[in-house]
Amino acid sequence: MRRRHELLHSADMGRPVHLWCFGHWGMPVLAFPTAAGFAHEWDRQGMVEALAELIDGARIKLYCPESNVAEAWTRRDSDPAWRISRHQAYERFVINVLVPWIRTDCHSPSIRIATAGASLGAFYAANFALKFPELFHWALCMSGRYEMSHFTSGLVSSDVYFNNPMAYVANLEGEHLRRVRDNTHLVLVCGQGPWEEGCIEETHALADLLARKGISHERDIWGHDVSHDWPWWRRQALYHLRRRFG
Numbered sequence: 001m002r003r004r005h006e007l008l009h010s011a012d013m014g015r016p017v018h019l020w021c022f023g024h025w026g027m028p029v030l031a032f033p034t035a036a037g038f039a040h041e042w043d044r045q046g047m048v049e050a051l052a053e054l055i056d057g058a059r060i061k062l063y064c065p066e067s068n069v070a071e072a073w074t075r076r077d078s079d080p081a082w083r084i085s086r087h088q089a090y091e092r093f094v095i096n097v098l099v100p101w102i103r104t105d106c107h108s109p110s111i112r113i114a115t116a117g118a119s120l121g122a123f124y125a126a127n128f129a130l131k132f133p134e135l136f137h138w139a140l141c142m143s144g145r146y147e148m149s150h151f152t153s154g155l156v157s158s159d160v161y162f163n164n165p166m167a168y169v170a171n172l173e174g175e176h177l178r179r180v181r182d183n184t185h186l187v188l189v190c191g192q193g194p195w196e197e198g199c200i201e202e203t204h205a206l207a208d209l210l211a212r213k214g215i216s217h218e219r220d221i222w223g224h225d226v227s228h229d230w231p232w233w234r235r236q237a238l239y240h241l242r243r244r245f246g
Contacts, residue, residue: 025058032117032124039066050234080155133183191226
């Protein structure tokens with residue numbers, strides 16, 4: 001398998017951002033890490049090995065960037081307004097640096113990109129697809145959290161609102177709703193076993209919102225033995241990516 005490590009400079013982030021790339025050809029899949037935030041996480045946790053048939057078979061190219069999830073969402077001792085500004089900086093990095101880089105790497109200036117993630121990575125996958133549906137046409141969201149006000153220490157602002165899917169999806173209408181309906185599809189997956197508390201409720205809640213808004217999606221609820229952990233995410237990722245790209 002072809003694998004590469006890259007450092008992409010980001011003026012918005014104020015530092016280079018680590019990126020791991022796997023595969024030589026196929027549809028690009030942008031995989032966001034969990035709360036750990038590491039670019040190498042999907043590889044270290046066996047996700048790349050689990051998806052090897054799709055990567056080696058030139059069905060997908062996997063791009064695994066680091067995130068600044070600790071700065072933005074999980075470091076509760078920092079000012080919440082600063083933390084949401086750090087999320088916005090990461091968003092600008094993804095849109096203005098990472099997406100053009102992936103398109104150049106794929107030798108296609110207009111290729112659309114799938115997103116994927118588990119736990120807090122699922123929030124990133126869903127949020128990017130819902131906000132930028134012309135760029136991200138499909139999102140695999142496993143065991144996600146989508147009510148982001150839990151992470152903002154009570155801060156209420158437009159910046160929080162527009163990065164909280166449970167808030168802004170409820171009010172989508174007009175042109176932006178049409179763009180989402182026409183251009184993207186979300187797959188919301190969650191188990192019902194250990195450590196899925198909060199995730200299962202928010203998966204159902206977001207799926208209900210998408211249904212009310214007529215946004216293309218699939219709700220895939222796994223059994224009571226399915227826990228919030230990598231062995232299950234490996235199985236879920238292979239199942240859904242094989243269905244979509246295999």
